[in-house]
Amino acid sequence: MSGNGVRLLKNLKEIPREERFVSGHRLCAGCSIGPVMRMLTKVVGRDTIIVNATGCLEVSSTPYPYTSWMNPWVHIAFENTGAVASGVESAIKVLKRKGLLKKDVRVVAVGGDGGTVDIGLQSLSGMLERMHNVMYVLYDNEAYMNTGIQRSGATPLHARTTTTPAGSVWRGEWRPKKDVIGIVEAHRLPYIATASPAYPLDMVNKFIKGLEYSKEGPTFIHVLIPCTPGWGYDPSLSITLARLAVETGVWVLYEIDHGKFRVTLKLKKRKPVIEYLKHQSRFRHLTGDEIREIQQLVDSEVERINRMVGEEVIGPVVEG
Amino acid sequence: MVSKAASAGLKEKKLRPLSANTAIAHAVMDLDVDVIAAYPITPQTTVVEKLAEFIANGHLDAEMIHAESEHSAISATLGASLTGARAFTATASQGLALMHEILHIVSSLRAPVVMSVAMRALSAPISIWNDHSDLMNARDTGWIIFFVSTAQEAYDTIIQAYRVAEDERVLLPVMVAYDGFLMSHTMEPVVTEDREEVLGYAPKRAYPYKLDPSRPVTIGTLAGPEWYYEFKYQQVEAMEKAIDVIREADEEYARRFGRGYGVVECYMCDGSETLILATSSYASTLKTVIPKAHKSGYKVGLINLRLYRPFPSEYIESIVEDKDSVMVIDRAISFGAPYAGPIAAELASLLQSRGLDVNLISVVAGIGQRKMLEEDFMNLVKFAWENRRRRVPDTLFYGVRK
Numbered sequence: 001m002s003g004n005g006v007r008l009l010k011n012l013k014e015i016p017r018e019e020r021f022v023s024g025h026r027l028c029a030g031c032s033i034g035p036v037m038r039m040l041t042k043v044v045g046r047d048t049i050i051v052n053a054t055g056c057l058e059v060s061s062t063p064y065p066y067t068s069w070m071n072p073w074v075h076i077a078f079e080n081t082g083a084v085a086s087g088v089e090s091a092i093k094v095l096k097r098k099g100l101l102k103k104d105v106r107v108v109a110v111g112g113d114g115g116t117v118d119i120g121l122q123s124l125s126g127m128l129e130r131m132h133n134v135m136y137v138l139y140d141n142e143a144y145m146n147t148g149i150q151r152s153g154a155t156p157l158h159a160r161t162t163t164t165p166a167g168s169v170w171r172g173e174w175r176p177k178k179d180v181i182g183i184v185e186a187h188r189l190p191y192i193a194t195a196s197p198a199y200p201l202d203m204v205n206k207f208i209k210g211l212e213y214s215k216e217g218p219t220f221i222h223v224l225i226p227c228t229p230g231w232g233y234d235p236s237l238s239i240t241l242a243r244l245a246v247e248t249g250v251w252v253l254y255e256i257d258h259g260k261f262r263v264t265l266k267l268k269k270r271k272p273v274i275e276y277l278k279h280q281s282r283f284r285h286l287t288g289d290e291i292r293e294i295q296q297l298v299d300s301e302v303e304r305i306n307r308m309v310g311e312e313v314i315g316p317v318v319e320g
Numbered sequence: 321m322v323s324k325a326a327s328a329g330l331k332e333k334k335l336r337p338l339s340a341n342t343a344i345a346h347a348v349m350d351l352d353v354d355v356i357a358a359y360p361i362t363p364q365t366t367v368v369e370k371l372a373e374f375i376a377n378g379h380l381d382a383e384m385i386h387a388e389s390e391h392s393a394i395s396a397t398l399g400a401s402l403t404g405a406r407a408f409t410a411t412a413s414q415g416l417a418l419m420h421e422i423l424h425i426v427s428s429l430r431a432p433v434v435m436s437v438a439m440r441a442l443s444a445p446i447s448i449w450n451d452h453s454d455l456m457n458a459r460d461t462g463w464i465i466f467f468v469s470t471a472q473e474a475y476d477t478i479i480q481a482y483r484v485a486e487d488e489r490v491l492l493p494v495m496v497a498y499d500g501f502l503m504s505h506t507m508e509p510v511v512t513e514d515r516e517e518v519l520g521y522a523p524k525r526a527y528p529y530k531l532d533p534s535r536p537v538t539i540g541t542l543a544g545p546e547w548y549y550e551f552k553y554q555q556v557e558a559m560e561k562a563i564d565v566i567r568e569a570d571e572e573y574a575r576r577f578g579r580g581y582g583v584v585e586c587y588m589c590d591g592s593e594t595l596i597l598a599t600s601s602y603a604s605t606l607k608t609v610i611p612k613a614h615k616s617g618y619k620v621g622l623i624n625l626r627l628y629r630p631f632p633s634e635y636i637e638s639i640v641e642d643k644d645s646v647m648v649i650d651r652a653i654s655f656g657a658p659y660a661g662p663i664a665a666e667l668a669s670l671l672q673s674r675g676l677d678v679n680l681i682s683v684v685a686g687i688g689q690r691k692m693l694e695e696d697f698m699n700l701v702k703f704a705w706e707n708r709r710r711r712v713p714d715t716l717f718y719g720v721r722k
Contacts, residue, residue: 047533051399052540059542067538072531074402075540076395076425083392087357087399087407088531090383094354095405098381100526105533123395126388 006212008205009043015204016042020070026060030228030235032197032242033057033139039197040108040137041071043204044211048106049092051085053115054078056146057139079119082127085109085134093133106211107133113140113154117180128187131217135210138180138220141227149230153178156250157297158290159282161230166285176297184220185256191219193255193264198243202253202264209255224251232281244276249302249314261308269318273298338510340474340503344436344496345370346510347478348408349380350518355400355407357385357393361415362448363438363500368410390415394422394435401431402539404526406482409433412500413440416454420461426493427462427555429539431527432485433493434478435463438504439600439651441688449689450500452599456652456662462555464494464562465629467599471508473626474498476579479513479522483569486525490562492555497628499601501689513577521576559630566627583632585624586639588614592621594645594708596701597636597667599625602649602686609697618705631666637674645679647704650715651686660684660715681707682715690719 009015020041027034033056041050052058052075061068062075076084088107095101109127111120116138127134143161144150151161151173160172184192191213195203203223210219226233226241233241245251246265250273253265273295277283286294295317302314338346344367348356356375358368374380383400387393393409400407411419416437426433439455441447459465464484468474474496481494498504529537543551567583574580585603588610589595598606603624613620623639623646625632640646650661659665664682671678683700686692700718 046536049403049531049533058540062538062541064541064543064547067541069538070536072533072536073538074399074531076398076429077421080392080395080422083357083387083395084399086385086387086392087355087396087401088403090355090357090385090396091400091403091405091407094381094383095403098354100404103533122388123392126392129388130386 006209008208009201012201015039016045018042020046021061022068022070024066025068026063027056028228028235030238031056032225032238036139036197036203036223036225037110039200039204040207043207044106044108046071047103048108048211049074049088051081051088051107051109053081053111053120055112055115056141057110057112059146078115080123081109081111081115081120082123082125082136085136086127086130086132089132089134106214107135108211109134109136111136111138112146113138113142114144114152117153117178121183125187128184128189128218128220133214133217135207135214135219135221137207138222139225140222141225141230142177143227143230145227145230154180157294158286160285161282171290172282172285181222187218188259189218189220190216190258191255193221194251194253195221195223196242196246196251196253197223197225198239198246199253199265206255230282232284233279237279241276241279244271244279247271248273248276249298250276252302252305252314254305263305263309263313266313267315269315270302272317272319333511335509335511337507338471338475339366339505339507340468340471340498341366341438341505342370343471343475343510344410344478345374346512347475349374350513350515351406351479351482351522352380352515352519352524353382353408354405355383355385355397356409357387357396357400357407358409358411359387359390359393359415361390361412363440363504364410364412364415364436366504367436367438390418391422394419394426397433398422398426398429398431401433402429402527402531404530404532406524407433408435410436410438412438413442413454416458417442420458423458423461423463425540428551430491430558431493432482432491434481434485435493435495436474436478437495437497438500439497440500447688450502450651451687451689452651453653455495455497456654458495459629459662462492463629464492464566466494466496467626467628468496468498469600469603469624471503471506471510472579473581474503475510475512476573476577476581479518480569480573483522484562484566487565488525488528490558490565492558492562497600502601517576521573563627563630563632581626583627584635584639585626587622587624589621589623589639592619593643594619594647594704595621595623595640595643596704597623597625597646597648597663599628599663602651602692605692605694606697609694609701613698613701618701620701620704625663631670633670636667636670637676640678641676643678645681645704645708647681647683647700649683649685649700651684653684653687660717664715679708679711681712683718684715685718687720692719
């Protein structure tokens with residue numbers, strides 16, 4: 001990963017040992033939000049205020065009178081994380097200017113897919129457009145998991161949820177996943193990236209860059225988070241599934257650094273999507289045609305990325 | 321016109337022609353507010369326009385967040401307040417309704433936010449004109465609520481509001497409400513004070529549990545059935561304590577600046593057998609009508625309700641206990657309720673709870689700014705007088721075409 005003056009980690013041993021997202025939270029066994037927040041808080045350090053949208057992470061990590069957060073942390077509501085972060089950041093700016101705050105305090109906003117791509121999209125856009133110095137981390141488990149697995153705009157094609165069941169008429173979600181990166185990119189941010197908990201070094205370096213670049217303007221990191229009850233798989237497989245999403249090209253790891261697109265994990269060859277789908281009960285109802293349809297969707301996205309980069313950064317599907 | 325002598329005396333005091341909106345902007349400037357987040361809505365807009373002008377010309381050092389909605393405006397204001405900044409927002413009507421969800425959270429998190437509300441009717445049909453539907457909709461959100469009846473009072477009350485909100489005995493947000501157009505866009509002579517003196521009266525006291533890396537706190541947690549109720553009861557207690565702090569703040573303001581208002585104003589109550597309770601500009605208008613009414617033999621006084629939440633029950637009780645009746649003029653409708661006027665219903669509960677045998681008359685008027693002239697107020701005065709000992713079970717919808 002190119003540094004551009006930002007000090008990046010060379011290996012995982014360099015991640016700070018200090019724990020800032022501590023144990024005792026009530027996330028599901030095997031939930032991958034926990035490890036992602038643990039890594040995030042380690043690298044953003046103590047002088048960072050965290051603004052959290054309503055969702056799995058928020059309810060699981062702060063059951064009064066307990067908290068998992070060693071950082072100053074605030075949750076207001078579901079759809080306004082961008083706005084709250086804007087207020088926090090503006091307060092820091094003016095208090096520093098007036099000499100009432102000495103420290104260099106940073107702001108990180110964290111929201112799930114519902115709180116970001118659906119109900120929170122307007123306030124996110126406001127925060128991005130006004131150029132607040134905030135890093136926004138989207139943890140995307142591809143449905144409203146906290147309320148019981150209802151579809152969101154981030155739910156992928158054919159996935160079964162409680163509001164898009166697989167029945168004799170409906171066959172799960174019939175619309176493809178919303179391209180939130182495309183929407184975010186239209187705001188011309190200094191830094192945008194996708195990440196996966198299966199590639200922690202790639203992920204934490206993106207958090208480091210995102211926080212550093214947030215001095216220029218807002219940055220956005222989109223992390224795919226496998227969800228044990230929502231996706232329906234064995235809790236031991238969270239990281240495996242996160243890795244399979246990348247290995248099949250369903251989830252491409254890239255960054256957009258000042259408009260320059262770069263795939264951060266190139267693949268010589270891809271596994272077929274069935275390798276990723278077959279572990280998840282949300283895709284268990286799929287027919288061969290439906291699986292081929294998902295494969296074609298992934299193929300065309302990979303092709304788009306390769307064309308944009310100008311070389312085959314993500315290789316062809318190779319069976320076995 | 322101000323007389324020559326008076327204008328000489330007021331010269332140092334900076335007498336300016338201001339609307340309630342621009343008076344509020346001056347107060348916000350004089351309070352050295354740090355963060356302003358707002359979204360345009362008629363008739364609030366000139367508050368924020370004036371503040372933008374102050375910032376643009378270096379008269380106020382504040383961050384202005386040009387929010388993309390009122391929901392985001394109040395959310396950003398809250399975020400700034402919780403980070404230790406003095407924060408302000410302003411709205412009206414649909415904007416206040418859009419904020420509704422967050423209004424509850426601001427008060428529950430005990431953030432000392434101050435907001436001005438240029439009261440306006442709610443859609444549909446869309447109406448940009450005045451009534452109190454917006455404020456009544458926000459009545460139970462846990463905010464301290466003031467009605468103000470002049471531009472001067474608007475200026476003074478915004479200053480008092482920060483002192484009260486930031487007081488550690490209170491820690492509640494404050495709404496300062498006034499009539500859209502009738503006050504928001506009407507010029508009055510207003511005295512503004514020096515910033516140092518304003519800040520001497522209302523020194524900045526940041527949120528005591530602010531988001532601070534040297535003392536990390538978790539704000540906005542989940543609370544189960546074993547905890548939630550106590551959080552709510554603490555708000556009940558904070559409201560109860562607030563009334564003394566509000567009175568104290570007003571008395572101190574009067575000592576320093578020579579203007580005080582009390583929690584309710586009683587106008588020509590002594591010697592009156594019956595009273596009219598009114599708010600905001602209607603109270604001001606009634607002050608011109610009532611002396612004339614007395615001359616015609618209608619012994620009707622005025623209760624200008626300034627503090628609405630917490631409700632000044634004891635003060636109202638002591639004012640009304642020896643009167644025949646009280647007529648409440650509401651400018652909002654509680655559809656299908658026993659009394660259609662929300663404040664009338666509250667007076668009914670007050671009279672009942674104190675065991676007072678005072679006749680109550682509920683009037684709704686001025687909905688969507690239906691014209692109310694001096695003669696209309698005189699009609700209401702006569703109605704109050706003639707029915708002072710007669711039971712009037714239903715709300716009178718004054719001025720409507722049926």
